[in-house]
Structures are given as structure tokens and as C-alpha cells.
Amino acid sequence: MSDDSDGEVPDLVPADIKKVPITIITGFLGAGKTTLLNYVLTEQHGKKIAVILNEFGEGDSVEKSMSIGQEGALYEEWLELRNGCLCCSVKDNGVKAIENLMSKKGKFDYILLETTGLADPGPIASIFWLDEELCSDIYLDGIVVMVDAKYCKKHLHEAKEDGSINEAQRQIALADVIIINKTDLVSPDELESLQQEIRSVNSFARLHQTTQAKVDLNFILDINAYGGHGPTSMEDLFGQRGFSTSDVHTIDKSVTTTTVDLDGDMDRSRLDDFLQRLLWDKNLTDPNNSVMEVLRLKGVVAVMGEERRMIIQAVHELYDVQYTTPWNDEQRKSTVVFIGRNLDRSSLQKSLEACIVSR
Numbered sequence: 001m002s003d004d005s006d007g008e009v010p011d012l013v014p015a016d017i018k019k020v021p022i023t024i025i026t027g028f029l030g031a032g033k034t035t036l037l038n039y040v041l042t043e044q045h046g047k048k049i050a051v052i053l054n055e056f057g058e059g060d061s062v063e064k065s066m067s068i069g070q071e072g073a074l075y076e077e078w079l080e081l082r083n084g085c086l087c088c089s090v091k092d093n094g095v096k097a098i099e100n101l102m103s104k105k106g107k108f109d110y111i112l113l114e115t116t117g118l119a120d121p122g123p124i125a126s127i128f129w130l131d132e133e134l135c136s137d138i139y140l141d142g143i144v145v146m147v148d149a150k151y152c153k154k155h156l157h158e159a160k161e162d163g164s165i166n167e168a169q170r171q172i173a174l175a176d177v178i179i180i181n182k183t184d185l186v187s188p189d190e191l192e193s194l195q196q197e198i199r200s201v202n203s204f205a206r207l208h209q210t211t212q213a214k215v216d217l218n219f220i221l222d223i224n225a226y227g228g229h230g231p232t233s234m235e236d237l238f239g240q241r242g243f244s245t246s247d248v249h250t251i252d253k254s255v256t257t258t259t260v261d262l263d264g265d266m267d268r269s270r271l272d273d274f275l276q277r278l279l280w281d282k283n284l285t286d287p288n289n290s291v292m293e294v295l296r297l298k299g300v301v302a303v304m305g306e307e308r309r310m311i312i313q314a315v316h317e318l319y320d321v322q323y324t325t326p327w328n329d330e331q332r333k334s335t336v337v338f339i340g341r342n343l344d345r346s347s348l349q350k351s352l353e354a355c356i357v358s359r
């Protein structure tokens with residue numbers, strides 16, 4: 001990655017208890033997830049990567065991971081590859097299953113998890129993300145979404161009968177990295193127009209284009225999108241910020257990205273109240289009285305009386321804050337990014353303004 005990496009402090013945890021990053025690979029049916037994983041498994045990258053296929057996170061994953069017996073899972077079709085990688089499919093789910101796998105097979109350097117094409121990555125991501133607090137050996141590094149250059153547009157526009165947000169939009173909303181695969185099947189114009197549509201849903205994810213999923217592994221591994229590993233830089237958090245597509249709506253009634261920037265310090269408890277109303281109570285509405293639905297939220301906040309930057313992360317209704325690098329002489333200001341549906345920028349701005357206590 002770029003210039004921000006020099007701000008990263010070396011890992012102070014002894015090597016033997018170093019946490020293992022997990023990247024969730026999701027994407028629509030047939031987009032090229034397995035192609036990507038096979039590519040990873042055959043590339044020489046010097047890492048011992050465990051690739052875990054499918055069947056994970058079926059059904060209500062959060063519920064399941066809570067209720068699953070602690071005995072872990074069934075592993076199928078073990079495959080050890082020459083480059084030290086390991087491939088398997090974990091039935092059942094839960095972090096425990098993967099930890100058991102590690103205790104039997106030795107520690108991996110990295111875990112890639114392919115979810116089924118129709119899975120909402122939210123609940124699966126939450127398992128790893130929240131488990132961090134439970135002192136897991138694993139931390140969520142990021143969510144990579146494979147997109148089919150030819151069919152993605154169609155999937156983005158499919159209306160669900162119950163009016164809920166469709167899977168393609170959910171996946172793109174939660175992506176930290178989006179790989180537009182199968183670029184050989186579309187014209188440059190089609191590709192450009194798809195890219196714009198994707199940007200209008202999620203303006204922060206990093207975009208890459210591939211054929212046969214051949215992507216530089218540095219684009220998908222160790223991106224630290226959730227700040228589970230050392231201080232999170234602005235680049236880690238906001239990826240390709242600068243695409244100000246916040247008010248471009250290419251898909252009617254669809255998921256969009258909205259950003260609010262504010263100067264001054266916020267009161268932590270007012271901010272918590274706001275987040276809880278937005279994410280938990282879901283009683284904030286847009287001017288048409290439609291409830292604002294947030295799929296993903298992230299922000300850097302200047303909190304009154306706090307030297308360090310506060311990072312907020314939310315996936316659906318779960319949110320978490322952590323404190324990172326100090327502001328020092330920089331201007332204290334906050335940026336909050338919302339990805340979701342019916343997001344009304346001016347009312348979000350107003351609610352956040354109301355949390356400001358001093359400028």
C-alpha cells in the first residue's frame with residue numbers, strides 16, 4: 001500500500017500469539033470467487049493461507065454461532081497444496097470451528113473464507129469482527145466482493161418482492177474491496193458505466209478490474225479495513241475517498257453512500273444516542289417518511305476531552321468504537337460515512353451537528 005504504511009507501528013504482540021487475519025470473499029453466483037481462491041492457492045506468495053469454502057454462514061449465522069456446540073465443525077475434502085496452503089470446507093460455522101482447525105493443522109498466516117453467492121456478508125462479518133473482543137485468534141481484515149462485469153448491473157436492479165434491499169446491493173454496500181471480474185465479456189463503455197453504478201452504491205471501496213480473478217494479492221490481503229490490526233489510517237478506513245458521488249442516484253431507491261464532515265468536538269454520549277436511534281431503534285426517516293436503513297457506517301470522530309481519534313465502525317445494527325492515533329496539531333474534525341438506503345444527508349448532518357459541543 002501507499003505512504004500511510006509508514007505510520008504503522010510494528011506489531012508488539014509476541015509472534016506466537018499473533019492474530020490471524022480473515023478476509024471474507026463474497027459476490028454473486030458465478031462471479032468468480034472460486035476462480036479467485038484457486039488463483040490464490042496456486043500463486044507463490046510465501047504465505048500459509050487457509051481457504052475455507054462455502055457452507056459457512058448459511059441461515060442465521062449469528063444465532064447459529066452462538067448456539068453451536070463448542071466442539072466445532074466437520075472438515076471436508078482436505079487438500080494440502082504444495083505452496084503450503086490448505087483448502088477445506090467447513091460445515092457448520094463459528095469462529096471456534098476455525099480455531100479448532102488451526103489447533104489441528106498449525107497456525108495459518110491468513111484465512112480466506114468464500115461465502116455462498118446469495119449470502120449477506122453482514123452477519124458473517126459480525127461474527128469475526130465482534131469475536132475480537134472475546135480474544136479470538138482471528139480478526140476481520142476486510143470484505144472482498146467479486147462482481148461479474150456482465151451481469152452485475154442486472155443484479156443491482158433486481159427488485160425484491162418484499163421491497164427489501166437485494167443481495168447484490170447488500171454485498172457491494174459492505175465491500176471494502178470490489179473486484180470487477182470477467183472484464184473480457186464487456187466493452188470499455190459498459191465497464192465504465194458499471195463502475196459508476198457501483199460507485200454510486202459504495203463510493204469508498206477500492207475497485208479493481210480483472211479477468212480470471214487475477215488480482216494483485218496486496219489489493220485483497222492485509223487491508224486492515226476494520227482496524228483489527230494496529231492503528232487504522234484514513235486510507236485503511238476510507239479507501240478511495242474522493243469520489244464524491246454521494247448525490248448521484250443511478251439506481252432508483254437504491255443503496256447509496258453519504259458523507260458528513262464536521263468541525264469541532266463531539267459529545268460522546270450524544271453521538272451514542274444518535275447512533276442508537278439510527279442503527280437500533282431505526283426511527284430516523286427521510287423527508288418521505290421512509291426509514292433510513294444503514295448497512296455500513298464508518299467514521300473518524302473528534303471526541304470532547306479525548307486526545308485520540310475515535311474510529312466508529314458499524315455493520316448493520318452492530319457498532320463499535322476504538323481509539324487510535326492522536327490528533328496532535330491537526331485540526332480536530334469528524335467525518336462519518338453512511339452506506340444504506342433512504343439516507344437523507346441534511347438530516348444526518350443536522351443530527352451530527354447536534355452532537356458538536358465545541359468548535
Ligand SMILES: Nc1nc2c(ncn2[C@@H]2O[C@H](COP(=O)(O)OP(=O)(O)OP(=O)(O)O)[C@@H](O)[C@H]2O)c(=O)[nH]1
Nearest residue numbers: 028029030031032033034035117181182211212213
Ligand atoms: N469469461 C470469463 N469467465 C470467467 C472469468 N473468471 C471466471 N470465469 C468463469 O466463470 C465461471 C464461474 O466462476 P467461479 O469462480 O466458479 O464463480 P463463483 O463465484 O465461485 O461461483 P459460485 O460459487 O457458483 O457462486 C467459471 O466457469 C469460470 O471459469 C473471466 O474473467 N472471464
Ligand SMILES: [Zn+2]
Nearest residue numbers: 033034035114
Ligand atoms: Zn465458488
